[in-house]
Amino acid sequence: MLLTSWGRYPSITSQVTAPGNVDALTQELSAYASATRLIPRGAGRSYGDSALAEQVISSRFLDNFIALDAENLRISCGAGVTLAEVLRLCVPRGLFPPVLPGTKYVSVGGAIAADIHGKNHHVDGTFCDHVESISLALASGELAHCSRTEHSDLFHATCGGMGLTGVIIEARLRLETISSVSITTEANATANLKESLTLLNEHNEKKYVVAWVDCLARGAALGRGIIHCGDHSNAGKLQHRESSSIGVPFTTPGFLLNRATMATFNSLYFKRHSRAAGARQQHYDSFFFPLDSIRNWNRLYGSRGFLQYQ
Numbered sequence: 001m002l003l004t005s006w007g008r009y010p011s012i013t014s015q016v017t018a019p020g021n022v023d024a025l026t027q028e029l030s031a032y033a034s035a036t037r038l039i040p041r042g043a044g045r046s047y048g049d050s051a052l053a054e055q056v057i058s059s060r061f062l063d064n065f066i067a068l069d070a071e072n073l074r075i076s077c078g079a080g081v082t083l084a085e086v087l088r089l090c091v092p093r094g095l096f097p098p099v100l101p102g103t104k105y106v107s108v109g110g111a112i113a114a115d116i117h118g119k120n121h122h123v124d125g126t127f128c129d130h131v132e133s134i135s136l137a138l139a140s141g142e143l144a145h146c147s148r149t150e151h152s153d154l155f156h157a158t159c160g161g162m163g164l165t166g167v168i169i170e171a172r173l174r175l176e177t178i179s180s181v182s183i184t185t186e187a188n189a190t191a192n193l194k195e196s197l198t199l200l201n202e203h204n205e206k207k208y209v210v211a212w213v214d215c216l217a218r219g220a221a222l223g224r225g226i227i228h229c230g231d232h233s234n235a236g237k238l239q240h241r242e243s244s245s246i247g248v249p250f251t252t253p254g255f256l257l258n259r260a261t262m263a264t265f266n267s268l269y270f271k272r273h274s275r276a277a278g279a280r281q282q283h284y285d286s287f288f289f290p291l292d293s294i295r296n297w298n299r300l301y302g303s304r305g306f307l308q309y310q
């Protein structure tokens with residue numbers, strides 16, 4: 001099949017297999033590993049080609065929760081479980097993953113393999129700083145368990161290892177406590193790069209800080225943006241909310257994404273958020289995952305796709 005990741009570029013012809021259980025996975029690895037270019041794949045939300053190869057092994061069958069230890073703030077689950085599923089289980093119990101990316105539809109295996117960061121990188125580090133142990137199937141088909149104290153080289157190579165050390169089967173993660181789903185957020189517009197950097201530094205003590213930068217603004221407005229910051233609030237309930245289900249129904253023509261349309265979009269975005277600047281209570285879902293409210297929004301990249309450098 002023709003396979004791409006979230007950016008829809010590049011696409012390659014791959015054979016995707018979805019083993020039904022760990023035994024089938026290890027058999028497949030020992031059968032293929034030496035002969036074929038093979039890579040594990042989680043939810044396919046990465047950009048570029050990190051989850052693309054001639055042979056792809058999907059981890060989505062590893063979708064089981066193993067244990068939730070609310071007292072000790074630990075969760076163990078299969079690598080194919082998504083962070084959306086972790087949130088659905090944890091939030092009503094007052095528990096929260098310490099690091100979240102800009103979409104909740106990534107798998108735990110993908111989050112470990114890319115050692116993802118959140119809006120609290122300056123305070124809490126990366127996803128793997130909160131991973132206690134990992135079980136994985138090595139390229140030989142053998143199973144291994146690793147942590148900071150057991151096979152620590154394998155553990156550190158797997159954290160951020162982009163799937164190159166084997167297929168992550170399950171992991172034990174640390175959680176934090178929350179008393180509400182609300183985040184006290186504040187948004188401030190900045191006129192240029194200097195102001196953006198100053199404000200980012202000023203908000204350093206906030207748990208979450210993120211800047212949207214208008215990369216098409218030029219001259220005196222170079223680097224203008226909106227700085228969003230937030231802290232967990234105590235106001236409100238522990239009510240999990242699913243993102244709304246509006247979707248982009250078809251792939252838009254590629255020519256719609258060009259410098260002129262993006263500059264117009266950026267100007268409108270900047271004006272809208274400048275007007276709405278100030279503090280407010282926001283549900284964590286819209287604060288962390290604004291794009292998740294539109295299904296298949298990557299169709300806006302057009303049929304040629306989009307290449308993201310991070």
Ligand SMILES: Cc1cc2nc3c(=O)[nH]c(=O)nc-3n(C[C@H](O)[C@H](O)[C@H](O)COP(=O)(O)OP(=O)(O)OC[C@H]3O[C@@H](n4cnc5c(N)ncnc54)[C@H](O)[C@@H]3O)c2cc1C
Pocket residue numbers: 005006039040041042043044045046047050051059079080100101102103105106107108109110111113114115116117118161162163164166167168169291
């Ligand atoms: C809208 C959006 C916002 C994002 N925001 C952020 C952000 O704020 N911060 C950030 O750091 N990233 C962000 N990302 C990137 C995303 O978090 C990472 O690319 C993540 O790895 C995707 O996880 P996945 O399950 O979709 O993995 P895939 O795309 O399927 O795979 C990504 C990599 O993980 C490996 N992998 C997947 N599963 C396993 C497994 N079971 N065992 C071993 N290796 C595996 C693959 O081989 C590949 O190298 C964002 C992506 C999108 C689309």
